[in-house]
Amino acid sequence: MYFSQRGAAAMLAIIVIAFLTIIGSGFAFLSSTDVRTAASYRDGVMAQYLAEAGAKRAVSEMRKSATGEWAGETREFDIGRYRVEAVIARGVDREIISTGIVNNAARKVKLTVSSDSPYNYVAYSGEKLNLAGIIIKGNVGSNADVHISGGLILDQQNGAHSHIDAVGDIRTDSVYAPYKNEHAAPKALLLFDSALRQKFQGAGNIPTIIKHNSGSVKWSTWSSPGWLVNKVYYINPEPDYPFYIRSDIEGPGVIYSTQAITIDDGARLTNNIIIISEKSINIGLSKINNCVLAAGRDISNSDSAVFQGTAVANGSISITLDMKSQSTLEAQNKTLLNPFLPTAWNSGSVKIKSWVSSE
Structure with missing residues (x-):
């Protein structure tokens, strides 16, 4: 009888320990998931800021150009990088595409810009x-x-x-x-x-x-x-x-x-x-x-x-x-x-006609 009770207590202890282990593992998993989610969100926000920084750099370079054209660039930072594609001339407008990348997160902004033409x-x-x-x-x-x-x-x-x-x-x-x-x-x-x-x-x-x-x-x-x-x-x-x-x-x-x-x-x-x-x-x-x-x-x-x-x-x-x-x-x-519109761009003041952000 005594040994039977001891065996039952041991079994109960094992079950409780297993249950607590499962709960602990669940909390640990949820905690790590929250950490990954927070990190992903943080990376996404920083990638967005980098994409916007690249777009603003493109606008600045376009204002210096008589034609509103720019070859684009990729720039590295401690937290990530941005990549600005070559500015596309569309008649009186210019199209800018800038992508910010931080770890696995990428954000893209696409701008249509016009000058005082x-x-x-x-x-x-x-x-x-x-x-x-x-x-x-x-x-x-x-x-x-x-x-x-x-x-x-x-x-x-x-x-x-x-x-x-x-x-x-x-x-x-x-x-x-x-x-x-x-x-x-x-x-x-x-x-x-x-x-x-x-x-x-x-x-x-x-x-x-x-x-x-x-x-x-x-x-x-x-x-x-x-x-x-x-x-x-x-x-x-x-x-x-x-x-x-x-x-x-x-x-x-x-x-x-x-x-x-x-x-x-x-x-x-x-x-x-x-x-x-x-x-x-x-x-x-x-x-x-x-x-x-x-x-x-x-x-x-x-x-x-x-x-x-x-x-x-x-x-x-x-x-x-x-x-x-x-x-x-x-x-x-x-x-x-039409890209063959002559002298369609005037450097100086520019106007952002559209701004679209996407992942």
């Missing part, structure tokens, strides 16, 4: 800006004076108020334009140099230029493909033979000319085309829809043209139309993301 305006000129009979959906500006008569100025689609910026004087006739900013800071405009020309020449298709000579009148045209299909067309006509676009052309795509361009009577240009001239762009009795015009000198039109798009010129811009044409100055969102 003249392409943020639906029309911007280096000299006088003269508009008449236009529906304006966006901001307009000039490094000189602005004169707007007739037409309408509408607020932008995102709810922001459209406004007029001018380094010089602003005059409006028969236009409701309450948001005026006279004596604004001038903006850097298009830079046409040998490097830009080589960029377009190297990437472009070079079409055959056809010269025409009718007595004292000379001009040149090209065998237009009709559809640009996302290609760049580089044109280098002779200075004595002004270049005319006389056929219908559909984008998306880019037309770059080293000489002045005249969009002649009857021509129709549609669907995200960028038309660039190192000299001037003249709009005849034509229809231009959803296009961006960029000129090293002036942009002007005839009274009966129909123009819907964006215009940027180092010289003056004069677009005067009949309200019946329903011509519109409006931001061409897809075209403004």
Whole structure:
């Protein structure tokens, strides 16, 4: 009996010890899990901070660059590292991707950044800006004076108020334009140099230029493909033979000319085309829809043209139309993301358009 009781007590003690061991192991496991969870959370927070530090470094480097481009970098720290991929140029925008890594934790931030570019305006000129009979959906500006008569100025689609910026004087006739900013800071405009020309020449298709000579009148045209299909067309006509676009052309795509361009009577240009001239762009009795015009000198039109798009010129811009044409100055969102938009970035102030964080 005595030995039986001793055996039962021993068995009970073993069971209790085993039970306590299991409980202790459970607490130890939970404790180690909590430690790992806390460490993982800590690493994730530090990785996030590193990713943001890399993104801010990229923005700082972009502001120093005339083109807003940067090769990126990987930088090591005691706690981990960040890796910034090469800044991607998307027209007026720049895209930054930065990843922070601490142990097994990784966090990524993706930014879309824009600069104080003249392409943020639906029309911007280096000299006088003269508009008449236009529906304006966006901001307009000039490094000189602005004169707007007739037409309408509408607020932008995102709810922001459209406004007029001018380094010089602003005059409006028969236009409701309450948001005026006279004596604004001038903006850097298009830079046409040998490097830009080589960029377009190297990437472009070079079409055959056809010269025409009718007595004292000379001009040149090209065998237009009709559809640009996302290609760049580089044109280098002779200075004595002004270049005319006389056929219908559909984008998306880019037309770059080293000489002045005249969009002649009857021509129709549609669907995200960028038309660039190192000299001037003249709009005849034509229809231009959803296009961006960029000129090293002036942009002007005839009274009966129909123009819907964006215009940027180092010289003056004069677009005067009949309200019946329903011509519109409006931001061409897809075209403004084209990487061949000339001088799309201005160093200086930048604006963060979107910021997305992810694991």
